[in-house]
Amino acid sequence: MKIIKLTFLLMLAATFTVSAQKVDSNKQEVFDFFGDRDGNRYRSASGKPGPEYWQNSADYKINATLNPEEDLLTGNITITYTNNSPEELEFIWLQMEQNRFTEESRGTLTTPIQGNRYTGDMDGGYKISNLNAKSGRKGDASDKHIITDTRMQVFFNEPIEAKGGTATVSMNFEYIIPTTGMDRMGQLDVEDGTIFAMAQWYPRLAVFDDVRGWNTHPYLGAGEFYLEYGDFEYNVTVPFDYIVVGSGELLNPNEVLTSEQQNRMNKAANSDETVYIITPEEVGDAAKTSPKQSGTSTWKFKMKNSRDVAFATSKAFIWDAARINLPDGKTAMAQSAYPIESDGENAWSRSTEYTKASIEHYAKKWFNYPYPAAVNVAADIGGMEYPGLSFCGYQSQGKSLWGVTDHEFGHNWFPMIVGSNERLYAWMDEGFNTFINFYSSEVFNEGEYADDLHQPRQYASWLTSESREPIATFPDVVDTRNLGMIAYVKPAMGLFMLREYILGHERFDNAFTAYIERWAYKHPQPDDFFNTIENVAGEDLSWFWRTWFFGNGNIDLAIDGVYPYQGRYLVVLSNKGEVPMPVNMKVVYQDGTEEMINLPVEIWQRGNSWNHLITTAKEVKSITIDPKKIIPDVNTSNDSWPSTIYDEE
Structure with missing residues (x-):
């Protein structure tokens, strides 16, 4: 030529x-600084909580009784609420998610006729009695309240004082436990009994913050949760032959476990190999699985500085455990509870191994794991996360079981430790978690289940489709066919590009770790994340946030x-x-x-x-x-x- x-x-x-x-x-315009991200006294322009940052807290004491014959949960709850905001509060709002399971709920009425993942039963809903609300120590009690769909407004005779004022709210509650609970809770009938996966199971405080005031978005389906932090003490009473596993620390093992089970639990606490607490052969034999042979047993748990708790109960559980080794030298315990149908070397008998590896990786890589246990429960749920406890599909095996286990326990970092608003910003927990899952899968067992996030070009057909939507679309607004991409995959690809292509490992890791440390047990907004990454990494990324997260x-x-x-x-x-x-x-x-x-x-x-x-x-x-x-x-x-x-x- x-x-x-x-x-x-x-x-x-x-x-x-x-x-x-x-x-x-x-x-x-793309290169203009994105929006108004100037700091204020609550949230700094550097991405840190501001010098006057505040958030409220809620401590819970709950007693619940589960009646499996009637699919009924009854209970009483006392909430101690602390108002750290700079203004008095004449009322508070509670999330009442069980009201989603009624014919007239907004969630039911906005579910397509053909149904979707968030289809649920319609014969449930809370029955509330003996409500008592009092601000301060000497105020008169009020029972005034309004229940609107999945929210309850509780009024006080005297406002809760600003900057540290307290209030107590107590009530009795009951509801029919859904069988189909929107793929987040519910029941599963197996050969040896029923597994009850209990989540969103008590009235929970809505968040009052410096950005929106009261966050009262209803529980419709795709939008998950936004909750205050606090300490929990909860007791669950069940038939004597039922096992209960739950978020937090079991306080009375000597009352609910046999001597042999206690010995096995102690052995598991010191073992990197999985140890049976209840063997497959013992399932259904109450003489070997329960210290009592009649009546009921009450299992007592506590959890500190958490935004939520969940539990599961059944007489059909195989139960095993192993030690989790944490980077600060402390330990926690990985546990798995699953039925005979889920047993097998390619299935749930590896669940505790997966749980242990997942927690150890994230604790070392990003931020230490704060809870005493990490419990994986086999249920008729594709995968759902709560602090220290996850529900995963009981039929999952191999790579599928690793993937869902790793993903759900990764959620302990986002949004359990970093308490973002899932109801509005699904990408801040699902996307961030999908991103860290990629690296966890790369290293687990020398890449046994390595992920495919490093092949982003396979998503070109969606990225160019006319029906695509931006990441910033609220989850309850987005077309459900797009939710997987805009909440999980596309934001994860964005972080992957930042780490592997734009900033490099060192600068990205410094910034991402700083974000977790700054906002652990707090309530970050999107700008807090953007500002932290930019300030710690030293890079104006407004062009990237604008186009990738807010653009199409x-x-x-x-x-x-x-x-x-x-x-x-x-x-x-x-x-x-x-x-x-x-x-x-x-x-x-x-x-x-x-x-x-x-x-x-x-x-x-x-x-x-x-x-x-x-x-x-x-x-x-x-x-x-x-x-x-x-x-x-x-x-x-x-x-x-x-x-x-x-x-x-």
């Missing part, structure tokens, strides 16, 4: 340079041409997509050597074209943008320059 003359090259370069210098108003555009970087001349090569690049990105190129020379060229994102600030000159005495064989295929570029046909180049005369 004939040589490209110098005059032509200069004309070509000039043409593309003019194009690059011409300001594209749309691109300029795509990445399409291209090599338009490569033109050699006297030992130099002019590489003509273009940004054909709506999301600007740095350009990381691998150059391969004819002698087999390689080099990486990394161009910053700022090359696109003035337009969509850029010229880069490679000065080398070697002959270029090929050039490839993003050779590791980290970014989900939607058009791979223009990412590489062919190995055949123009030869000099």
Whole structure:
């Protein structure tokens, strides 16, 4: 092929340079700082909680009795609420999620006729009695309240004082336990009995914060939870032959476990190998599984500084456990409870191994695990997380069981430790958790179940579909067909790009860890995350937040041409997509050597074209943008320059 003359090259370069210098108003907007993210006294512009940051708290004492013959849960609850806000509160709001399971609930009425994942029973709902609400220590009690769908407003005769005022609210409650609980709780009949997976099982305080005041969004389906932190003491009374596993620490093992079970529990607490508490052969034999042979047993638990608790109970449980080794030298206990149907070396007999590995990885990599136990329960639930306890599909096996176990226990970091608002920002827990799951799967058992997040280009068809929606779409608003992508996959890809392509491991890890440490047991908003990453990593990423998290555009970087001349090569690049990105190129020379060229994102600030000159005495064989295929570029046909180049005369 004939040589490209110098005059032509200069004309070509000039043409593309003019194009690059011409300001594209749309691109300029992309590079504007995203929105108003100035700090205030509650939330700093650096991403830290501000000097006057506050949040309220709720401590719970609950007594519950489960009647499996009538599918009935009855109980009483006392909540001690502390108002740390700068204003008096004349009332509080409680979340009453069991009211979702009625014919007239908003969630029922907004569920399509054909149903979906969030279809639930309609014969439930709370019955409340003996409500007593009192602010301070000497105030008169009030029973005034209004129940609206899945919310209850409780009024006080005297306001709760600001900056540390307290109130107590007590009541009796009962409801029919759903069989189908929107894939988050419910019942599963198995050969040896029924498994009751109990979540959203008591009235829970809504969050009052500095951003929205009372967060009273109803429980519809896709939107999950936003809860205050506090200490829990809860007692669960069940038939004598039922086992109860729950969030937190079991306080009375000597009352509810046999001597042999206590010995096995002690052995498990010191073992890295799984130890049976109840063996498969013992299931259904009350003489071996219970210290009592009639009546009921009350299992007592406590959990400190948690946003929620959940439990499961059945007489059909195989129960095993092992030690979790934490980076501070302390230990916790991994446990699994599952029926005979779930037993097997390729199935739930590995659950405790998976749970232990998952918790140990995240505790070492990101932030220490704070709870005394991590309990995995086999249920008729695809996968659902609560502090220190998860429900996973009882039929899951192999990679599927590892994946759901690792994902649900990863949620202990987001949103159990970092308490974001799941009802509005599903991506801040599901997406972040999906991201950390990728690295956990890479290292578990030398990659036995390595994930595929590193193949983002497989999602090109969704990323270019007309029905796609932005990450920032609220979960109860989004088309349910898009929820998996905008809550889980796309935000995880965003963090993956930040770590692997934009910032690098060290800067990203410093920033991400700082976010967790700053907002542990607090209530971050999206801007708190954005500001922390930018300030700790030292990078203005407004262009990335705007386009990837709030926009609906795509990445399409291209090599338009490569033109050699006297030992130099002019590489003509273009940004054909709506999301600007740095350009990381691998150059391969004819002698087999390689080099990486990394161009910053700022090359696109003035337009969509850029010229880069490679000065080398070697002959270029090929050039490839993003050779590791980290970014989900939607058009791979223009990412590489062919190995055949123009030869000099």
